[in-house]
Amino acid sequence: MMKMKSASLRYVASRAGGMLIVLAIVAVLVFVLTRAASGDPVSVLLGDQATAADIARVQKDYGLDKPLPVQFGYWLREVLQGNLGTSIFLQRPVTQALWERAEPTTLLALMAVAIAALIGVPCGIVSAVFRGRVVDQLFTGIAMLGASIPSFWLGIVLIQIFAVSFGWFPVSGYGAPDAPFMERLHALVLPATVLGLLNSALIIRFTRASMLDVLGEDYVRTARSKGLSESKVVLKHALRNALVPIVTVIGLTVALMIGGAVITETVFGLPGVGNLVVSAVLRRDYPVIQGALLVIAAIYVLINFSIDLLYAVVDPRVKV
Amino acid sequence: MTNANTTPRLTVSNLSTSFPTEDGLIRSVADVSFSIQPGKTTALVGESGSGKSVTSLTLMRLLPKTANAQVSGSASFVTREGKTLDLLQIGEREMRSLRGNQLSMIFQEPMTSLNPVFTIGEQIAESVRLHKGLDRKAALAHALHMLELVEIPAAAQRIHDYPHQLSGGMRQRVMIALAMACDPTLLIADEPTTALDVTIQAQILELMRRLQAETGMSILFITHNLGVVAHHADDVVVLYAGRVVESAPVRPLFAQPEHPYTQGLLACLPGKARLPGQPKPKRLFAIRGQVSSPLAPPPGCAFEPRCDLALPECSVAMPPLIETHHGREARCVRVQPAQPLVRSA
C-alpha cells in the first residue's frame, strides 16, 4: 500500500512538473506577444492616463531600464500576485472584467459539452455496434459534416429559424442583469446547441473508435460465450473499458468550447469572455488581451493535467 | 468412435464454414463430421489454418458478425433435459441460454480473455446469476466454490482480485471456473494450454481431467499438440485444410495411423522419430512443404503436394472419407474400406 502511494505521488509530481514548464513557456509567449504588439509594457500596466512623470518613475521602479528577462521577472511576479493590469477601455482591473464575464462563458461551455456528449456518445456506440451498415455511414457522415460547418453560419441560421421565425428564443443577448437564472439559461440554449452540435462530431468519432477497439478484444468474446445478451455485452463489458478515452475527449471538448465560445458569443451577443477578447482586440485593449490569453491558456493546461490524473485513477492497470 | 451404443452428446454432420473476402471465398471448414460421447474427450487436431478454431467458434455461433460467415450442416446437441437441438438452427435467444450454461468454451489466450475492469469473482458470479437466477451473495459464494474447485490458492481473498493481478496459469484456471460455473455438459477447450508454461500445462490438463471425471461432462479439445492428445483424449479427429482426414479412438490412432498426414504428425514427435518399419533416423522429422493457400487449393487431395506416398490419382480428385475399421475413418486413396463381416454359413 505504501509502495503504491509513493508511486502515485511520483506520477503526480512528474506530470505537475511538465505542466509547470508548459505554463512557464505560455507566460513567456504571452509576454512576448504583448510586448511585440504594444511595445511599452508600462502603459499596458498603467493605462492610458499615465503622465510622462508617472511612466518615468514606474520605469525606474519596475526596473524597465533593465534587460528583458528581468522585466519578464517583474511582470511575472505581478501576474502571480493576481495583478493582470487594468483595462484601457473598461477602466477596471482585468481580473475583475474577466470575472464578471465568466458566468455566461462557463455556463455556455458546460451546456454545450452536455449536448455534445449526449449526442456524441450514443451515436458513437451505435456506429460502432453496427459498423459498416447504413447507420454507421450516416452517423460518420454527419460527424464529418459537423466538423465542416462554420459556427457563425450555423448560429445565424438557427437564429433566423428559431428566434426570428418561431420566436422561441431571444435573438441575442443574455437577459437583463437581474433576470432570473432560468431566463439566462434559456438564452443560452441556441448558442449551446450550435457549439454542442458542431463539437459532437469529435465525440462521435472518438467514441466509435474506442468502442471498435474494445469490441474486438478477447474478453468481449468471452462475455458473449457466457450467454450474455448483446446489449449487456456492449453496455456493460465493452463500454466500461471504452470509457476512459471517451471521458478524455469529453474533457478536451470542454477546453475546445472555450475557443469555440469566441465566435458563438459574438454571434449571439453574449457578454462572455470570448466576446470580451474580440472587442479587446478590435480596440487594442492590450491588458485585456494579455490577461485573457494567460487565464484561458492556464485553464486549458489545467484541464489537460486533470484529465491525465483522472486517467491514472480510473484505469486500474495504468502503471502509476 | 468409442462405444457407439450411447447417444452422443454432440453430433456434427457436414459442417462447413466459408468466408467471403475481397480475394475470393475461403472455405475454412469443409464437410466436417464427428461426434462426442457423454463423459468423453474428443480431440480436434491440426496445425494453424486447419480450421479447428473456426469449427469451435462456428459451433458456439461466436464468429464475428463482420466476417459474414456462410455456415451449413448440422450440430445436434443433446441437452440436460434430453432434448435434441441443432446448434446451427436454433434462435439466438435459445443459443444464449445454452452458452455459458450447458455449453461453454475456454479460449487460448488467458491473458486477454478476462475483462480487466471487473474482479474475477464478479465475472464468475455474472454467469451464475444469469443462468441460475441466484442473487448476488449466493452467486459470489458459488464463485468462491468454483475458484476452490480449480485450486486457486487463498481463493477467499483472491476472489476480489482483478485479472491483471493473476498469472497466466491462474487466469486460465479462472477461465475454467467461469466455464464450469453452471455445470456444462459440453466444454469446448480451444488450445487452453498452448500459451502456458509446460509445468503449468500439465497442471491445467490434470485439473480438466479431474473435473471431467467428477462431473461427467464431455470435452471437445482443440490442439496441435499430439503429446497432450495421447494422454487426455478418448477420440481423435485430425483436420487438414478444413477437412477431416482421419478420425479414430486414441490408442488405435497412435498405434496405427492410416493417413499419411497423421503418420507425419506422429513422426514429428521426438520420441517417435521413425516411420513404421524404418530404422531409427538420426534427425528430427518434419513434414516437408507448407499448407496451401486457402484461396488456391490443390485440385485433388489437399495434402498431396506434401505427401511422400502420393499417387497420380491423388492430384485428380479429393478422396472420400472411408470407414476403414469399426469406429475409424480416413480420407486417402491408400486406405482400404472396412470389409463387411462375412458369416460363413
Add this chain to the structure above:
Amino acid sequence: MPRMLRQLMHRRIVMASALVLLVIAVLAIGAPLFASIDPNDTAVLDRLKAPSAEHLLGTDELGRDMYSRIVHGARYSLAIAALTALGSVIAGTVLGLMAGFFRRLDTPLMRVVDAMMSFPDILLAIALVAILGPSLMNTVLALVLVYTPRVARVVRASTLVVRELLFVEAVRALGVRTSRILWRHILPNLMSPILVQVSFIFAYAILAEAGLSFLGVGVPPEIPTWGTMVAGSQQYAHQAFWVVLFPGLAIIFTALSLQLLGDGVRDLLDPKLKKTS
C-alpha cells in the same frame, strides 16, 4: 503507388470529394470564365433580390451578384487556405523531424509545441493578427503559426516510428550524413501522414479564415472572401437569407470534401492495421 490509386478509386465517396474539389478549384482559377458578371458591380436598384434566372444565387445588399461573388471569392478563400496549409506543413515538418530525430531537441521542442497548443486556435489567431495587423498575408502568417504545432506533433510521431526501423540503423552505420538520412530516407516515409495533414489543415484554414473575417479580425472587409461576405451581409439575413446561406454552403462543401478526402487517404495508408476510424 498505382495500387493505392486503384484502391482510392474504389471508394466512391472519396472520389466524389476529389471531384468536387476539382470543380471548385477550376471555378476559382478560371473565375472570369465561369462568372461573367463583375463581382464588384454594385447596382443599388437590384439589391437583395432573390435567386432568379438572371442572378443564380440572388444579389447582396449592394446589388452585387452572389454567384459571381462566391466564385471570385473562392480565389481568395482557397488561396489563403492553401498558403496556410503549405506554410504550416513545411514548418511543422521541419519542427517534427528535428524533434523526432534528435533526441536532445525532442523535449524542449515538444514543450513549446504543447504551450502553443494551449491556446484555443481562434484565440491564438486573433491575438497574432492583433499584433501583426489585419491583412491577407498576416492572416496567413497567423494561421500558419496556429497550425504548425499540430503538424509538428504528427510528423514527430511518425519520425519516431521510422527512426526505429532497421534500415535507418544500417544507413547510419554506413556513415551517411544525417541531413541526407533525413532528406532521402526518413522524409519519403512521412509523405503519407503529411499528405493527410495537408488536406485537414486546408479544411481547418478555410473555416478559421472565415471565422476570423466574420469577427472582423482577419482579412480586411474589402477583400471578398466567403467569410467577409457573411460578415458584411449578416444584418440582412432576415430579409434576404441567401446572402448568408450560399457563402456558408460554399465553405461547408469545400471543408467537407477536403476532410473526406483526407480521411479516405488516411484509411488507405493504415489499412489492415486498424480499421477503426
